[in-house]
Amino acid sequence: MPVLIRIARTLRRTLLQAVPTILGIVILNFFLLQLAPGDAADVLAGEAGSATEESVAALRARFGLDSPVLEQLATYLGNLAQFSLGFSPRYGMPVADLIAQRLPGTLTLMAVALFIAILLGVVLGSLMASFAGRIPDRLLSIFSLLFYSIPSFWIGLMLIVLFSVKLGWLPSGGAATIGSQLKGFPALLDKARYMVLPATSLALFYVAIYARLTRAAMLEVKNHDFVRTAYAKGLTPFGVTARHILRNALIPITTMAGMHIGGMLGGAVVVETVYSWPGLGRLAFEAVMGRDFTVLLGILLLSSLLVIIANAAVDLVHAWLDPRIGAR
Template sequence: MSTLTRIGRTFRRTAIQAVPTVLGIVVLNFFLLQLAPGDAADVMAGEAGSATVETMAALRQRFGLDNPLLVQLFNYLYNLAHFSLGFSPRYGMPVADLIGQRLPGTLLLMAVALTIAIALGLVLGSLMAVFSGRLPDRLLSVVSLLFYSIPGFWIGLMLIVLFSVKLGWLPSGGSGTIGSNLTGLAGLWDKVRYMILPALSLALFYVAIYARLTRAAMLEVQSQDYVRTAAAKGLSPTVITIRHVLRNALIPITTMAGMHVGGMLGGAVVVETVYSWPGLGRLAFEAVMGRDFTVLLGILLLSSLLVIVANATVDLLHAWLDPRIGVR
């Protein structure tokens, strides 16, 4: 079977499995959010300072909040069937447009954080495996344990204190210098400066996981017969480590990376709030505080789709890393 045929079958299988999964997620999230007290009309009235009974009734009627629960669910599913995520009462604009404004920031933050986490995790894990049982292995294990144990928001605050307040090297929040209108390399560097601290805060927790996984996987692979055969052929230790040991050790790393996409979306809520980063995580927090459940449902739906796409990508990557793994 050709590679293109196997890839096509994988996409078809993923699409068939994704439809009932996403539908179940949407329905479950819809009913769970209804358990929260209040709605968007209550929050908008509270922010205005006063509201009459007639005003509250008019708001709920305008946004369909006075309909029975099943009617609201049917209307939402009807909108989804017509590729619409609904309308946000709080922001006064379509949810798809609102998410489209915030999505690039979150995807960029997650991509940079995941790249940092995997790169540092592979480096630290490889060193731990090479020096297994010796002092470097023990020191790096302690560092990894610290990264894993410390809460992400505390790491974010300490990075701000160190690099923004004390040293003044990096900005403490935002996504770019306001009113700078920088272009070219200057504009790129300005974006990078604002990206470093949020990406590090999101990545350090996962660095510890990937480092421990890399260490365990490499130690297991080193005991395999084909590694001993490669050494008997006279290959250098560096070539053996990169071509044979590390490549096969990447399989559990990529598996966990696909699973962590959803976790990173959850962690982005805290990181984006701490650093005032304009992304989906901060939008989700604002939607919860404003009881804007239509926006929150759209974010949850998009998050589930991202996780499904990430898992499908991991399946294809496994087939490339190890030809013995067939994509059925």
């Protein structure tokens, strides 16, 4: 079956599954947030310090927080039908504009962290599979599982202590040098320095998963007949590993990577808070503390869309790696 036909079938199947999934996620998130105590009017009144019951009621009426729950849900769904995420009471601006300001930072951080995690995981897993059952395999397993067992916030703090406080090599927080007028490659290099620690902190948790998964997949593929045929044809061990074993082992790895998009968004809340990174994770934390549920609903909806898009991309990669998948 041609590659384009397999990709088209995969996209059609994904889109048919995505629409009811997104609608269910929106409704479920809305009702779950309604169970949380307080609202944005309470927080704004508390910060004012001298608010009265009348002023709090006026705030609720202004932002539609005094309406029945079903009416609020109908209003929110109506806004979504018009491609609007609503208005933020706390920030005083449309939620879409607020998310647009923070989204590039989170996407960049997640992309770099996922790249680091997969690269280190595949390299370590390949080495572990090559020395299966021997001392290097056991040492690398302990090394990778160590970072899997340690909380990400503690890793982040220790990286700050080591590379920022003790060695002074990297900045401890932020996204770029304040007041910097750099442009072009110097500006890119400056932002990269600020991204090293948060991206590494976010990635280290997943390195052990990809390493163990790569090791298991490669050991399984090694026993297949086509691998023995490749060796019989005179291919070098490196050629057999790169062209046959590793390619087939990438299918479970890409599947797990798609599943980890949502987990990385959750981990970004901690990492972005520790490193003062201006992204969606930190915005979600601020929205929870400020009871700004309109912003939080927008972030949850966007997070769901990102997970669905990532899974669709994984399906496309599978259709390319294995023609049998796209033919189903």
